Amino acid sequence: MAYYGIQSDDTVAIIGASLPEYLAAFYAASDIATAFPVNSLLSGEALARQFQLGGVTMCIIVGEPGANGLGARVAEAIASAPRVRAVVSTVEAPIQIPEADIQHLSWSDLQSCGEVPERARDPEAIGALFHTGGTSGSPKLARLSRRALVAGPTFAGQVLEWKATDRALNLLPYFHVGGALALATSALLSGAANLTCGLLGARDPELVANLWTVIREMKVTVAGLVPTSWSAVAEHPLPKMTEPFRAMVTGASTMPEVIRTRLVDGTGISFCEVYGMTEFAGFCSGQPLDGRLDRAGVGFLPPKLEIALVEPLGEVALRGPSAFSGYLVDAGISENPGGRHVKTGDLGMWDEGGQLLLRGRIKDVIVRSGHNIDPLSIEDIAARYPHIRQAAAVGRPDAYAGEVPVLYVVIEDGFDRPHFDEYLRANILEPPARPRHVEILPALPTTNVGKLNRSRLRQLAAISAAQEALADCPPISIECGDPAAREVLLVWPDPIGSELLQRCTAALGGIGMTWRVEPRAAHDEIVKGEVKLNA
Structure with missing residues (x-):
């Protein structure tokens, strides 16, 4: 990358399949510039917003660009990201970017560029950006220093207690800190092997149905999936497993105790839960892989990560060398902790053995x-x-x-x-x-990394409440896309009169409401309005 002009103030976006080339690109980019793993499921418009905010100058596409229309979406994003000057494809299938002066490089070009002179490395320089939060609206990127990129995976290795003989099946995406740092990098730093399986990972129903066969054939010792994926696995027959397989790992959200019990009883293998955050470069606490903590919880913290439980609710606050350096947002850099404790929004307590227990999130x-x-x-x-x-x-x-x-x-x-x-x-x-x-519901909504999407459930609840409140004057449809689920959109067949407006306002009461009127005929005037009610 340095051979082709990438410098310390550049940002290298990495997008595509979670293959070994992805990690190689991430490590190289974070060493000489800023690496930016990007969610390959985003629309072209959403990718463009993230490319613009991150100041992307090089984009590396891992895997087949034509898969799921990825190449076309990346091309759309690059067309709106003026700083991009180079695109790298790990396969011989360059994407077409009309009317753009873009240098197209292959993976072999990067591998055969020769030696690059050594340079001093600043541990406090930003080594990576990771998107955090929702995928709609203005993006927010967590800034991780090179120090954090080393500390986070090191802490994960300390709490998990990897063995050099471990073979970890990592089914978390590499655009997420859980996949790239907490599992992959922590395993590699400990001398263990990191394995991926399939282009879709745990989103592949066939892989989920045949997970135990894959584990046996690949001689996997540890498998990591998010709780919703483990729940899907638990729907299939659970065979008794033997060595070398020794642990199932999960994080990202709370594991239902009934699913944990079903998996442990069915396979005879211990289950380990971890607690992690993008803002702390991976795991903040975890249960060791040897299964000695055979009860629900998220284990112990590494020695150099400090915790405080802030009253009155017991909100978890953390401080340590793996902490992020603020968010990159449209207005600049925000919420840089500067060495102070970071309030996480998670509610915690201690069990009798000193293990951290999570009781949900304040907003939940x-x-x-x-x-x-x-x-x-x-x-x-x-x-x-x-x-x-x-x-x-x-x-x-x-x-x-x-x-x-x-x-x-x-x-x-x-x-x-x-x-x-x-x-x-x-x-x-x-x-x-x-x-x-x-x-x-036929299925609970999930985020792009498989977490339970409570925000969408709150939106469904807001829609249901509005339907009940407006039973006497029902609109054609009620929608809710507000991340806070405090506004609903009402669609009516005819222009809405003041009497109906008053009835709606009174009926909805404490719910914030956005409404519009759609005409029955195309020539009718479209009337739009907005009513904000205090929640």
Whole structure:
């Protein structure tokens, strides 16, 4: 890269399949410039926003550019990113970028460019950018220094206690710190092997169905997937596993206890949970791979990472050398901790053995008439019921209580709804925590890395609340795309009169509402308006 003009103030985007070339490109770019692993599932428009914000000057496409239209989306992004001057393809299939002065390079060009003079390296210089947050609106990129890029994987290795003989099956995407740093880099730093499988990883249903065969044939010792992927694995027969396989690993969100128990009992293999953040370059705590912590929790912290539980709720705050150096946003650099504790938004406590337990996130707490309700306390009970595959609880807007719990479930054959309702009443002992509504979904929504997408569930709950409130004057449709789920979009067939507007305003009460009127005929005037109501 340096041979082709990449310098310390450049940014190298890496996008595509999680193959060995991806890691090689990441390590090289973070050493001489700033590496920027990019989500290959984003639209061309979203890629363009991230390329512009990150100041991308070189883009490396790993794998086949034609896969899922990746090449076309990258070309669209580059056309709107004026700083890009070079594109590298790891396969001999350069993308076409019309009317752009772009240097096209192959992977072999980078490998055969000769020696590059040694240079001094600043450990505080930004070595990588990782996107964090949602995929809509203005992007936000976490800035990780070279010090953090070393400290984060080192900490992950300390809590997991890798062996040099381990062979880790890493099914997390490399555009996420969990895949690139917490598993891949920490394993390699410990002398272990990092294995990937397939272009889709855990998103491939065939791989999920045949995971145990893959583990046996590849002599895998450790397998890492997010909880939703492990839940999908648990739907298939679970064979008893033997050496060398020794541990299942998960993180990114809380693992339902019923799924953990099913996997451990079915395979006879220990399960290890970890706690990580993009802002701390990977894992912040974890259970060791040897299985000596055979209970739910996220283990212990590495020695040089400090933690505080901030009252009154016990919010986890962290400080240490793996901390990020602020976010890169449109307005510049924001929220740089500068050595201070970083409040994570996670709620934590200690068990009797000194292990960290997570109790959810502050923003996920359901506040019903001033009563704080932990959604996990609802989900754990629901998930223990036979024929419940997955369960998730969120707050639903309510005119009297502010919000009430609503439970979303994915069911299996044989599910008995009346019996399930009675089961919840009998087992959720706090009346305010009992779900006001139970909704059945074919699948729970997930993010691009497989995390449960609670934001989308809150949007569905807002839509449901609006439908109920507007039962006497129903619109054609109600939509919600607000990340905070505090606004809904109402679509009407005819121009809306002041009387109907007043009825809607009164009915929706505490819900923020955006509305528009769509005409029945094309020549009718389109009336648009917006009403903001305090939540």
